[in-house]
Amino acid sequence: MCGIAGWIDLSNNLSNEKGILKEMTDRIALRGPDAEGFWLSDHAALGHRRLIVIDPEGGAQPMLYKQGDDYIALAYNGELYNYLELRNELIEKGHQFKTNSDTEVMLHAYLEWNEDFVKHLNGIYAFGIWDERSERLMLGRDHLGVKPLFFAKRGDKLIFGSEIKSLLAHPEVEAKLDKEGLSEVFGLGPMRTPGNAIFKDIQEVRAGHYVTFSKQGMNHNQYWELESKEHTDDVETTVQTIRELLEDTVNRQLIADKPLVSMLSGGLDSSGLTAIAGKEFKEEGKTLPTYSIDFVNSEEDFETDFLRRDLDEPWVKRVSEHVGTDHKSVVFPADKLVENLLVPMRARDLPGVGEIETSLYLLFKEMKQDATVALSGESADEVFSGYPWFHQEEFLNADIFPWLINIGNMSRILKDDIQEKLDLKAYQHQRFEEALEELPVLEGESEREAKQRQMSYMFITRFLPFMLDRKDRASMMTGFEVRVPFCDYRLVEYLWNIPFEMKNIDDIEKGILRRAFEGYLPDDVRNRRKSAYPSTKDDAYLAGLNKWMLEVLDNPQSPILSIANEDVLREIANGEHPVINGSKARGLLDYLLQINAWLDEYNIELQL
Template structure:
């Protein structure tokens, strides 16, 4: 895993721009603390900041590859889990390799198949590949969008990078946000392809872009296809089990230590058990890690989304799988101290403690390893969230998680999450029509199955919305918080082969046993103990300690009372003060903390990034 940067200019000579290129790339040193490199030609400048995982000695980048008179240069972030098979195939076609890295395999794949090389990849990746003879750039991003890739065009110049900060460091790019950006930031979050800042874009998952002096051509290289599912229940469960074993085995490949995240929930527990079995075959013990909070048992209040504490289940699965477990316990002072880490990782206001606590977990894990497995995307792939099982969300003509929020938390609570904005700003940001427009666009993309019943068709829509609009937020969080500490996290449930197969499993079979993710539970029979396998889903834990809510309230009041605070231009001071002083009857602590976190991070964002707002 790494940080990548590229600067293409078809009109000007870039060979003298080494200093500027290094300054831009150095904004990503946290992503790649182990090595660095730059490569410049007349019209292309590529840079790389490396986290050494595969072939540390020989996998440096940007990597050059020559075939005859052709020269290719690559800056690449990610892992190809099938690089060994690809290497063998390419060797039969006459290619010879000087390294053991997947980077060289990617370059040879391009030499053989051109831009269609992405059709051959199984992995997580974002890369920029410059074809010197053609004077052409290929950008590509993995199937589910595990690795980020942003780009911007300014005249004859194209810039790209792993994070927004790399683009914002270039003299041509300004931190400008218009009304649409504010809608995305404060009300929607976010449309695929949007990057909030004006005229900066995110390359969508499963897309590639071919750029030359004639312009940019963006196309989709992979998509889900709807077709009848013909396997019976036992065959389906066995196929999922077989896929997961293969996926985990592939994703354990590394030349550095690999560990696993373990929350005691179904997803991480299943991956842990499979990985631990692989480790045992090699005579090794898997190390696992979980997050907890000081006095969590004392302050825990069960809810529909967090029905039980994780700790007992973590221990149950660790004992069963035979892992060496580590619990990372954090307290309010650490959460407050690291409140702004998500902002500076994301280059946009984040969500607060849900991101900061994950950063603290990864920071501790990095002391022992460089790579971990995580269970992200299982809920989107298999249907684990409450809104998959809610009639209100099923019937609502909007994004299901928003319908679920309005139902479970009340429309008053939902509105309060926007009420902190000043009336004139809220009027311009008014998300309803924008949200409806995005919903209609998303629904229009859903791959339909002819003859499918109304209920199955609607469930297919809900799955598609989760995979394309909800999952990106979690993958961004995972990538940015892990890479902020130079740590790679792999997500086996994002393997496109698994996603393709599960996509067509009927809803009734997905919920076999009348429980969420029933088919996954069935597939993990014999891999997990039955009690852990049947544990009801519990969301990622957050601190319920009142000291945390009080701390963010106090910080928010400092901003409210500072007439020069940048956020004053956006916020409804009266509302924010009432929330921070605890004078909004019935507003849960969770909602209070969320709103205060948003004010704190927005204020710091406007100040640190010198944002120009056009509203």
């Protein structure tokens, strides 16, 4: 994995602009701690930070190909999981390769198929290709948006980078927040609108899209989308197809020239992937290392709730012993979580969900000591329709994103004039309606089936991007690559049209996946009900947040005071608010402390 940054200027010579380009790549150095590279020409400046995973000697970037007097230059972040097949196909078409890297395969695929080359890729990637032959920049992103890519147009310039912080290093990109951006932050939370980068006049390349920029203008192109059609396979065929796709996907994603490990929570998703990977390791005479996360006093403090039914650790041990992994459980105290709360915000350049992101970052930091690459079960719930909301009428019939139904507390803390300017309910409804307009419907479905398809679309296109952002930034902040087999676009395409009742066969969420893992996992593990990512229950965590928020409120320079109602925040921080208390207070304080630091550290100018 890596980080890319640069810009195109159609009117000015960039040959001497290495200083700015290096500042842009330095901002994302943690994404690629192993090497740096630069290429500058008359109209292009491309920079790269490298995390070496495949072909240490041959994968240096930006990578160039010269045709006549013109260069085609590639800066790329990601992995191609089908690069060996593509390489052989391209060799048959007459292409010659100097390295064993997937980067060179991507470059030659572009040379062979031009813009259509993205339709030949299977992987996680974000890239920038400058083609001097046509003086055109092409920016592209993988099918599900696992790897990030942002851009900002400034006249004849297009500035781009893996993270927003790299764009902000360019002198023509400023940190500004307007009404729409603030509505995203307070109305949608971390689950922002695809393509919306929150900062004014900065955009995101959407998943499954590419952007071209030349003297002819800028064009946005969608090369992949979900297509609704009747699912004709019977249950047995469906189970076998899912199993084969997962086996193929995991095997592809085990390719690495650096140590690889697997995340293991004891839940269905990570356990199944660990079992497949563990089998491959065993056949090669190796033992798969696995990692899980836990918290100090978790057993004593644990309480069941809507999303967490039982403790993970006993199940982690069960799976590790069954598969035969070398397991390590990493345990964190509450004060460590408070101390590192702002790190994920700095990684994402945006406020996030707090403790859950913090613990993930700390886990990756520990894993990085032993490895460079990990497998993760992320996204299975989104693509297999595994959340409880899929069968609850309140959520199925809502005219709002299901995860926002109980977000009313956010508007309570805003000043009256800010509430009036933003009208968060209207903004939430607008964004929901826009998502509905994209939905590929299937004629002939029952009303309930149509609602479940709609719910699935919302989770895949609106909720999953947040989960992938969280994982990418938390891992890359530590120079660590996380692969997500459940995001293989072939699997997602297939699952999209499986009826919800078949996905939930045996009257249990993700029942079809449980059947696919038969033989890989013990029955008690396969039938364990969903339990969400673990969270600390230690009262010391909330106490730390309360103390911190009171310090913020006592500082008249705190930027949050220009937006939020100080009296309400004091009530919450003192544990005196009649509604926002306990776990509700934790989640809100997590978020607001990040917003305050974000506005301050990024020196954001509010334009309301």
